[in-house]
Amino acid sequence: MKRLAAFDLDGTLALNKQPLDDEMADLLTRLLDVTMVAIISGGDWPQFEKQVVSRMPARARLDNFIIQPTTGTKLYRHADGQWTRIYADLFTGDESQRIREALTKAVEQAGYANENIWGEQIEDRGSQITFSALGQQAPLEAKDTWDPDHAKRKKLQALLQPLLPGFAINIGGATSIDITREGIDKAYGLKRLSEQTGVALDEMIFFGDAIFPGGNDYPAKHLGLDTVRVRDVAETKSVVGAIAAWLV
Known part of the structure; x- marks a missing residue:
């Protein structure tokens, strides 16, 4: 069984630069009850705060939630009531x-x-x-x-x-x-995620809408993770709903 579900954001969990809707926030909350969840995408932390963090219900298990902005070159975790940046690899x-x-x-x-x-x-x-x-x-x-x-x-x-x-x-x-x-893509971010969580890559599953050569989700597939390519947010909801129901 997979110990961690990782997701792209725009086009997968939400419309481009739009907040999670109530249904998706509820589905992620249900998933957080049974497994770790990470979101890795190109936006920076303020965009994640607007699109994701502010939309999560109070009951969500944020200790199981990991945010990886800017293609995984940053990582945030929640502890003691606040989000903390764990690392950041910055340009000169x-x-x-x-x-x-x-x-x-x-x-x-x-x-x-x-x-x-x-x-x-x-x-x-x-x-x-x-x-x-x-x-x-x-x-x-x-x-x-x-x-x-x-x-x-x-x-x-x-x-x-x-x-x-x-x-x-x-x-x-x-x-x-x-x-x-070079070398910093979602594969890099997912490897850093594995290091930070202790979850092996073969214990993860990745969901994205750009899992094709040249797409920014494709490195997850190239890395060898089990991946699910979704067409849009509606398909993600169907898949996540089924997984959450099966794991409970």
Whole structure:
């Protein structure tokens, strides 16, 4: 039996940058009663507070809950009534500048510089830099129609790779590209999760909507974890509901 269930966030547990709905929060709470739960995603801690932490019911067993922002380059646990950061692997100033310059060049080459933008496109999350093609505040309707087959971001990914040797460039969310140091992806985060919890990788199961080559959930599969690729939040609810009922 699996001792830990790990999840992607956007597109898996919630709509892009939206809070967990009541049903999903309740399902995760039921799962926390019977196993450890981790969420690993590209957003930083403030985004997790808004989307996840603030939505969990008071009865949730937060001691069983682990949050891994910025593709697992940070890890938070709950103890003594508060969340504490356990580790953080941060970029240097030079690394951040190189990534910003490469993004500007690649976006121009791809022809995406003149898109309608809502908010900042480039967000430095300390240990990860995320490019959101339509901006951080873009409406869901615009995001859902911009790159549904990932073709636009695969083009941008291909342009960035020769510009950023030594970095990992992955597709995430609905319009995003996540950039971390090479070797730092969800596989890295899941290995750190194993170290922190004492749960072996073969005792984990991972759920995500981007478990395909180039997707930011794919490293979990490449690592050898049992994985479940979900189409959307509704399918995650069905799967988690069945697992929670079976484990009780």
